Amino acid sequence: MKIAVIVFPGSNCDIDLYEALHAVCHADVEYVSHRETSLTGFDAVMLPGGFSYGDYLRAGAIARFTNIMPAIVKMANAGKPVFGTCNGFQILTEAGLLPGALKRNDNQRFICRTIPLEVVNNQTIFTTQYCSRERIALPIAHADGSYYADEETLDRLEANNQVVFRYAAENPNGSLRNIAGITNERGNVLGMMPHPERAVEAILGSVDGLRLFKSLLENGKVRTEA
Amino acid sequence: MKQAMTPEEIKEQKPYLDWSLSEAEYDYIRTQLLGRLPNYTETGLFAAMWSEHCSYKKSKSVLRLFPNKNERVLQGPGEGAGVVDIDDGQAVVFKAESHNHPTTVEPYQGAATGIGGILRDIFSMGARPIASLDSLHFGELTDPLMRMKVEATVRGIGDYGNCMGIPTVAGEITFDSCYQGNLLCNAMSVGLMDQKDIQQGRAAGIGNAVMYVGAKTGRDGIHGATFASTDFSDENETQRSAVQVGDPFMEKLLLEACLDLITKHPAWLVGIQDMGAAGIVSSSAEMASEGKSGMELNLDLVPQREPHMSAYEIMLSESQERMLLCVKKGNEEDVKKIFDLYGLEAVTIGRITAGHDYVLFHDGEEVCHLPVASLTDDVLEEESMERKPARIEEAEKQSAWEPHITNIESTLADLLQQPTIADKASLYWQYDSQVRTNTVVGPGSDAGVIRIRGTKKGLAMTTDGNGRFVYLNPEVGGQMALVEAAANIIASGAQPLAITDCLNYGDPNDPEIFWELHQSVQGMADACREFNTPVISGNVSLYNENNGRAIHPTPMVGMVGLIKNIDRVIPSFVQHPSDKVYLVGK
Amino acid sequence: MTNVRIFVTYKQSVFDPQGETIKTAIHSLGHDEVTSIKVGKFFDVTLAATGSDVVTAVKEIADQLLVNFNMETYTYQVMEEA
């Protein structure tokens, strides 16, 4: 499985994703610039955290007009895995690949902490190595992570099992229904505010994020073989 | 554009006094250095370049006390930042910088641009910044305005560093009424590089290009450099308007573009320097001086954000996120292409010339023609008077104070409630301390620890200082700042390598304050020799006063240590319920 | 040349903690007469266009970029033509 990590102007967790896949998971991964127009040859795409375009206007609002976006949309529509963390999640919502939006945190501040999450849906291609209802802890680091969608959308997300992660003990940012990560209806596009790529090595404090990448690689292999 | 005053009018009306150039200096420049009257632009350039901020004319004599070499130092003070060998062809680069005055006036932007400035010092050396630290000193929190300033300062540091994607991994925050009208905001940046990539701020090679890259020039921070060298009164707090605004997004692009150029195309580049205090003039004159070259610049080519800027304004603007490069003749277009990729401007604004003259053209006219050295090297060093303060004479006569503790529990509780001692998590949680996934120990421990990817090595780093100790006994206080930093580094499992510093004091024209400066630097220097931690970079911030009241003398030490085996790092938290607790030392 | 001011606010149904925080601060200053405060942003846009072209451009820019209709809504005001 060959994975693209997109580099937008202002991306700064690009190396985090890359190294989690390359150094820790020994996966086949490449950086792809926002200037490119094609993702031919890639089986999955990941949008990193950071501050694309300085988060000016709204987080993710400008990045979605970059050259690479149509190729990402195409991957999503083709059912290939698309993953966005933090700013990547914000870009995916701004681009309409995921429902809802991410607002400024309720306390109006940037928050960098490791917090407990619940794995709500372990049936996605990204989460099969977690147990259902498992409690894990992942770092968050954002100022605009308060998930918002209207009631109808929220109900639909829950009914379709699209809520993948929830904040478990406390809600750090005011996200509605404690939502920390969601997929699209088809389940191949995952966006989440927490940073699994920051929790893949014991020396950095946690390995709770590792199984997300392992799940994807394992499921990707099965798929490629099939 | 016409000069605002004729040379004769300048001589008569002495506008330079407002820019903190003294009459004696003006006369010296006129009679000894030039043998003619300097024009308006030239006078302004002298005022900026001869300010304490750029010239260290008052503190130089004291700074000579510091050791700055040892077997590991590759670059000591004098460049953008110091460089230390950490084996395997790698080097660590670090420096601290104060942004006290801008932060006092406009905490959010002042703190943000403080981070921006220190980062440019690091990447202009060819290093990638890998961590930031801060040292913040505020007034008492009982003042609601101070609470807002604390919030804004922390937000400024966070917003800039977070957006740049550089983890803030350690720091210190204290509160004391002596900082009520003059906050201290010191920032330190640590970078990592391959030794082969080390850059210098020099311009040389006749015909080579002087290129301007990054953000456009506006009227921000004009007089910033001279402003930082005069003390505050409530009155000029309201006059100030040319606030520098940080653009971390631009800086991120600038960082990536500069590192691309430096690491991939070293042959194109002769020298590089960031535009800090006193913007274009200080960077260009210092580069020419360093390369022993002449330089000619055409200011009409400088990218400008506002119309009708004078030569003086263009030269002194402190607009952020700009760099000056000296590029080999013939490679200008190649360099431009690199910056184009990041959507950044790169413009040739001048050339290296034969001889040693610094010449500026604006609107087709020559507006400045000076020997380079007159701006950078001929500064009149100032002798300062010193006097031991009476309070210290008094204190020395008294017998040592013995604390009487009646209820140890309530004393402990009282101590823990002191804002200076209390937990700072609610503040440092606003800093991304983990981005780029190398942070082994973040804020909340003795020192921050960053691993070096691809090796077993790590770097420990800390900022420490204690204005109260230094106030009570400058020499011992200076030693203690070093000891505290070294203890933090050692407790993290690292070998201390070297230090950077910010020397924050009041008005050095006050003999008692100069004495404090001298004594405390002596104490620091002695301790540096003891620990074999030379001073490889640093910064001096004088005139930290409000309405005639000086801050406590507050030298800040930023220390970096090398960890040979990162797996052995010991955190400062209790690990297991039945572990034993030992007290070691005296 | 035409100047247009585009106002963007959260939709009515979206909770705005910033407004609440500011209201509390205003009350602590003693201004209890303030009963509500809402925060929004505006964009002063200058366009080299006039008449209906302006309206078309403003709508497009707002729809595509300036406004996130999941949570925001907007109004605009043509300020002057020169």
Next chain:
Amino acid sequence: MTNVRIFVTYKQSVFDPQGETIKTAIHSLGHDEVTSIKVGKFFDVTLAATGSDVVTAVKEIADQLLVNFNMETYTYQVMEEA
């Protein structure tokens, strides 16, 4: 009850990086006719007061809380009394 809208912007000489970045984005959408874009914020304040009391209150709130005079300036508009 009176509704007042308070507009806060950067002072003329202060650099607005956000506005510049948004302008570039608008141009990349093909709207080259946009020559300038400035970003500001506004506060819709409702007060249980009328007449000159409103003006006094608004000025105090703006001066003390809403505006950072180091770099910002403001105007206001009394929208309606009800």
